[in-house]
Structures are given as structure tokens and as C-alpha cells.
Amino acid sequence: MKNIIRAVLIVAVLNLLGMLGVVAWLATSGRVTTDRLTDATALFGESPDDREARLEAERLAAEPEEPDSGVVEGDLSDTDQRIAARVEMTMVDRERLERLQREVRDLQTQLRRERGMLDRDRESFAGEKAEFGQLREKLIEIEGAEAFASALSAMSLMKPAEIKPVLTTLMEEGKTEEVLAYLAAFEDRLRSKVISEFVKAEELEVAAGLLESLRTRGLTPADAGVNTP
Secondary structure, rough: OHHHHHHHHHHHHHHHHHHHHHHHHHHHOOOOOOHHHHHHHHHHHHHHHHHHHHHHHHHHHHHOOOOOOOHHHHHHHHHHHHHHHHHHHEEEHHHHHHHHHHHHHHHHHHHHHHHHHHHHHHHHHHHHHHHHHHHHHHHHHHHHHHHHHHHHHHHHHOOOHHHHHHHHHHHHHHHHHHHHHHHOOOOHHHHHHHHHHHOOOHHHHHHHHHHHHHHHHOOOOOOOOOOOO
């Protein structure tokens, strides 16, 4: 019996020495610290309710503090300033857009006005062109007639002072185009002298009208044999 007791004591002592050796190894290796022992003690020593209360307290302590009223008012002020700046920028953009729209409308109005002027000028030019074509055809008809050729031949032998009354009579009869045809067919020297007869008779408006009509038919005053001052 004594041997059994002695064996049990030896085994107990060996187990105790083994446990002390393990604890010493854990302590020297850093695996067991005071904080860990405290946590283990608290883990086994507190109830679930106490543990929940402790965790809630730690969570609340870790949350950041709420800003005071001054900070909130500052944020609101900054927000109001940003909103005011955006509203101002929107108004500026709207004014810029309206100004651009006005400029576009003005340009469109100006373009329509200029287009209308071009259309009127085009119509006027077409009318003048048609009138000139009719006049050319009439002159060709007059100059191609046998009577015109005979009268031209006869007047070419007359003196300028004698030709003037003949042309004056034709113009009084409304045959101005025929008079212009004769003047255009005359030689430059004879044409100049005939125009000079109208000037001598102080019929300046008649002479100027004849020269202008000859110009529209492609004869300048120099071509008509007249020297302008």
C-alpha cells in the first residue's frame, strides 16, 4: 500500500514539474503575458451580460465625438455659399445664352433683309436685261431695214447743221431709238459734229440724253467722238 501511495505522489510531483516547465517555457517565449492572463481571467470570470456591457462600453468609447454646434453652423454656412455661387453661375450662363440667342436672331434678320435686297436687285437686273434685249432687237430691225440704209447714206452726205433738224423731227415723232441708231452708225467725226450742233443750239439736255443713251449701247463719249471737259 505504501508503495502505491509513493508511486502516486511521484507521478503527481512529475506532473507538477511538467506543468511548471510548460509555464516557464510559455513565459520565457512571450506566449503568455500579463495582459493575456488578465483577458483569460476576465473571460472565465465575467458573465455573458457583463461581457456584452463591456463590449458596448468599448464600442462607444471608440466612436468619434460629434462636432459641436459651431462646427455645424460653419458647415451650413459653407453649403449656403456654394448654393449661392451655383445660382449666380446659372444666372450668368442664362444671360450669356439669351445674349447669344439675340445675336443669332439679329444675324438672321440681317440675312433675310440682305437676301430680300439681292432678290430685288436680281429681279431688277433681269428686267433691265430683258428690256435691253428687246431694244437690241429693235435696233437690229431698224438698222437692217432698207429705208434705214438709204437714209443713213443720204445723211452721211449732209452737213451736221442739216442733220440736226432731221434728227430733232424724228425725236419729236417719238423715234428716238431710230435717231440713236443713226448716230451709232455715223462715223466718229460726223457723230461728234452732230452732237456739237445740239450743244451750239443750247439743247444741252438733249445732247446729254443722246450721249447717255449711246453709252448704254456700249459707246462711251470718246467712242461717240465727243470730248468731255
